[in-house]
Amino acid sequence: MNAYAKLGVLTIINAKGAATRLSGGIMRPEVTAAMLEASQHCVDIAELQAAASREIAKATGAEAGYVASGAAACLMLGAAACIAGLDPGRMARLPDTRGMKNEIIMIRSQRNFYDHAIRAAGATIVEVGLPDRYAGAGVRDAESWEIEDAITECTAAIFYVADAQSQPPLKTVTALAKRHKIPVIVDAAAQLPPQSNLKRFSAEGADLVAFSGGKVLGGPQASGILCGRKDLIMSAALQHLDLDIYEDMWSPPKSLIDKRKLKGTPQHGIGRSCKVGKEEIMGVLTALEFFVKESDAMRHERWLERLLPIAEGLSKLSHCQIEIEGEHDSTMLPLLVITLTKPNASAHKAIASLIKAKPSIHVDPSRRDQGKLVINPLCFEKASAASILKQLILAIS
Ligand SMILES: *Cc1c(COP(=O)(O)O)cnc(C)c1O
Numbered sequence: 001m002n003a004y005a006k007l008g009v010l011t012i013i014n015a016k017g018a019a020t021r022l023s024g025g026i027m028r029p030e031v032t033a034a035m036l037e038a039s040q041h042c043v044d045i046a047e048l049q050a051a052a053s054r055e056i057a058k059a060t061g062a063e064a065g066y067v068a069s070g071a072a073a074c075l076m077l078g079a080a081a082c083i084a085g086l087d088p089g090r091m092a093r094l095p096d097t098r099g100m101k102n103e104i105i106m107i108r109s110q111r112n113f114y115d116h117a118i119r120a121a122g123a124t125i126v127e128v129g130l131p132d133r134y135a136g137a138g139v140r141d142a143e144s145w146e147i148e149d150a151i152t153e154c155t156a157a158i159f160y161v162a163d164a165q166s167q168p169p170l171k172t173v174t175a176l177a178k179r180h181k182i183p184v185i186v187d188a189a190a191q192l193p194p195q196s197n198l199k200r201f202s203a204e205g206a207d208l209v210a211f212s213g214g215k216v217l218g219g220p221q222a223s224g225i226l227c228g229r230k231d232l233i234m235s236a237a238l239q240h241l242d243l244d245i246y247e248d249m250w251s252p253p254k255s256l257i258d259k260r261k262l263k264g265t266p267q268h269g270i271g272r273s274c275k276v277g278k279e280e281i282m283g284v285l286t287a288l289e290f291f292v293k294e295s296d297a298m299r300h301e302r303w304l305e306r307l308l309p310i311a312e313g314l315s316k317l318s319h320c321q322i323e324i325e326g327e328h329d330s331t332m333l334p335l336l337v338i339t340l341t342k343p344n345a346s347a348h349k350a351i352a353s354l355i356k357a358k359p360s361i362h363v364d365p366s367r368r369d370q371g372k373l374v375i376n377p378l379c380f381e382k383a384s385a386a387s388i389l390k391q392l393i394l395a396i397s
Contacts (some may be wrong), residue, residue, distance in 0.1 A: 017215075017376035018099040018190075021035060024214040024361055025379035031286045037280035046241055048281055050253035052225075053233065055285050059292050061113050061199040062209065062227035064256070066236050067281045071189035072117040073274035074210035074226035074236075075159075078185045079104060079121035080270050081235035082157035088266040091239050095122030095270060101156040104185075107142040110161040114187065118159055121270060125159075127302040133167075141167040148176050155180075161187045162201055174205025183207035183232065189224070191217040192329035194296050208232055213280070214376065216333065219287030223280045227334070234258065239269030269319050300330040306377040306385055307336045313389040314338060319344055319345065320396055336375040337367070340396055347371045350395040357391040 004011055014022045047067060056065020068074045084090035085099055090100055102124040106115065109131030119125060129142020136312045147158065147168075158177050159171055170186065177184045186201045190211040201209045206228065213223030226236060234257050243250070247265045306325055314322050319342040326332030340347055347368040353374075354361040364374035373396075375388065 001114040010360065012362055013388060014362055014379040015377075015388055016362045016364045018212070019362075020214075020221065022379070025218065026381060027220065027283070028290060030290060031283050032242075034286035035220065035279040038279045043278055045278065045281075045367050046252045046256065049237060049241070050256040052146070052281055052285055053256055055288065056227050057164070057224050058287055059198055060202055060209070060227040061227075062202040062270065063230040064233035065099055065227040065239070066233050067213070067224060067238075067284055068224050068240060068271065068278055069222045069276050069280070070214070070276045071187065071212035072114050072222040073271070074224040075114065075117035075185065075187055076120050076274060077236040077240055077271045078208040078210060078226055078228075078232070079118045079157065079159070080239050081232040082122060082183050082185065083123060084239065084269075086231065086238075086261050088238075088264050089261060090152060090267045091235075092264045095120065097122035097124075098227045101154050103154045104156055105147060105150045105158045107147070107160070107167075110139050110159075110163075110166065112161065114189070114379045115159070118185075119342055123156060126155075142164065144168050144172050144176055147173060148180070151180050151182060155182055157207075158182060158184045159187070160184055160206070160329050162191050162197075167181070170201060170206065172203045175206075178205065183229070186210070192291070193299065193333060195291065198292070202227060208236075213287065214234055215282040217284065217287050217291050219284035220280045223276060223284040224358030225288070227283060231261075233361060234261070236271065238262075238266045240274060242275075243268055244271070289297075296348040297330040300326075300332070300334065303334050306382050307334060307375060309334055309382075309385040310375060310389045312391065314392065317393065317396070319370070329384060333376070333378060335364070336377075338373040338375070338392070340371045340373075345371065345396065347373055352394075354391055357395070359368045359387060360390055361391050 018024045052067045075178045080094055098324055102123055103126045105116055105126045108129050128146050131140030132140045162172055173185050184206050186206040186209045188201050188209050191197045208228035211225050213219035214221040237256055250265055277323040311322050319340040321341055323337045324334050326334040351365050364376050
């Protein structure tokens with residue numbers, strides 16, 4: 001009996017992708033082994049974060065890096081770093097930002113509920129632009145002059161959510177931000193693959209970039225990496241690390257924290273609630289190492305191997321059409337899209353009955369109104385393909 005069953009919790013098959021509510025994915029054994037090994041020894045956590053910084057810098061091309069409990073946690077730390085800088089007094093007062101630069105500019109069409117993380121640091125979001133192209137009213141979105149217009153002496157940062165359709169392009173935004181000496185924080189939580197995106201946003205001028213550890217990177221669910229400018233990473237570290245230590249005993253690794261830049265030793269900061277353990281840090285670093293080692297093509301192949309048996313099984317049925325999106329593009333996560341073609345067939349019902357199946361199967365429901373089910377290969381193993389196929393045939397018949 002597995003440990004979940006002892007608690008009366010049934011395991012599910014996650015064909016939806018790395019959703020937190022479905023517990024994310026399945027880690028490769030090397031990552032699990034690294035976490036197990038980490039759990040058997042103690043280390044100085046600041047030293048471990050300094051080592052993580054070097055590894056993350058190497059993988060991302062940024063100056064420095066840090067590990068926190070998720071991409072959202074990294075965004076909160078990033079916002080706190082842009083607001084408080086290296087001032088221990090400001091760090092101590094967050095999320096009360098009275099008297100500080102506390103406005104973070106955001107393109108209105110990029111607003112989303114993960115931006116709680118930005119507001120949690122004490123920032124006020126200043127929205128810019130009207131998303132005409134999404135409203136069906138036009139073709140335009142926020143223009144760079146509108147972003148520039150929103151900059152005041154209270155601006156702490158510009159927050160940019162990276163995605164294929166994000167407008168204006170990041171490079172345009174970082175160029176204007178540089179003119180005003182304002183940092184740009186990029187949410188790249190779900191921007192892998194392609195692997196080149198690990199370096200892309202920093203190369204395009206972002207000052208801080210957050211990636212989720214528990215999505216395509218394949219690390220622990222409760223991990224995320226932040227990479228960027230050294231002084232901002234230092235601030236994030238100071239607001240995250242446990243600082244319950246006598247001042248004269250505090251000698252943090254110089255590469256992560258340059259004490260000479262501080263007027264005093266900060267207290268526990270706002271990031272204390274985003275703590276990560278040595279196990280998560282070692283887990284996400286191991287996952288990052290494997291992610292960099294494996295090419296996009298190999299990853300794509302591995303994902304396709306999970307989808308092809310399902311696609312082949314379904315291709316014999318007359319009442320559905322199948323397509324693998326991104327089948328021939330190795331920079332993409334391929335998706336199996338099943339379109340129900342029988343009159344009155346309901347994708348809503350099929351999805352609900354898959355959830356009720358044993359084992360319970362969760363597919364991506366985002367296209368249910370178009371009569372489509374989407375199978376995302378990220379979070380299930382090849383061995384589950386047969387169960388998924390069998391239950392799909394029952395659910396859509
Ligand atoms: C998933 C996601 C996050 C949160 O990532 P976690 O690692 O779960 O904290 C933030 N922003 C976007 C756009 C995401 O897709």
